[in-house]
Amino acid sequence: MISKLMYLAFILGGVSCGKSDSKNTPAAAGLSAGFGTNCSSCHGSAATGGSAKSLKSYAGSQDAFTSAIRNGASGMPQTFTTSQYSDADLVADYNFLKSAP
Numbered sequence: 001m002i003s004k005l006m007y008l009a010f011i012l013g014g015v016s017c018g019k020s021d022s023k024n025t026p027a028a029a030g031l032s033a034g035f036g037t038n039c040s041s042c043h044g045s046a047a048t049g050g051s052a053k054s055l056k057s058y059a060g061s062q063d064a065f066t067s068a069i070r071n072g073a074s075g076m077p078q079t080f081t082t083s084q085y086s087d088a089d090l091v092a093d094y095n096f097l098k099s100a101p
């Protein structure tokens with residue numbers, strides 16, 4: 001829990017260089033670093049969409065979200081293992097996106 005807070009503080013402190021989307025773009029505040037590394041190239045650094053759809057205010061279940069990422073469901077053209085995009089990042093990002101306006 002403490003490390004999670006430190007992690008958040010790190011992310012919040014490190015988003016000043018918001019560039020356009022490309023591989024390894026730092027994710028916007030609230031999203032995991034793993035999102036920036038693995039997802040922002042298609043879904044945008046703030047998950048508001050790019051070549052792939054916006055994930056903001058994601059309406060699906062956590063299972064559907066997980067399945068898209070791990071199994072390529074819902075049209076995801078590539079999948080990510082837990083070593084690429086950890087379950088912790090996945091759950092944190094899901095909860096953030098779910099609650100994001």
Ligand code: HEC
Nearest residue numbers: 038039041042052053060065068069074075076077080085
């Ligand atoms: C190579 C491009 C690409 C990358 C990288 C990518 N996605 Fe996707 N993703 C897509 C496409 C294409 C779809 C299908 C929907 C669409 O056409 O936008 C999709 C669909 C999804 C869906 C299902 C959306 C729904 O409405 O059910 C989720 C959730 C998702 N992506 C999350 C992620 C996450 C999290 C990552 C990083 C771990 C990621 N994606 C990385 C291209 C990508």
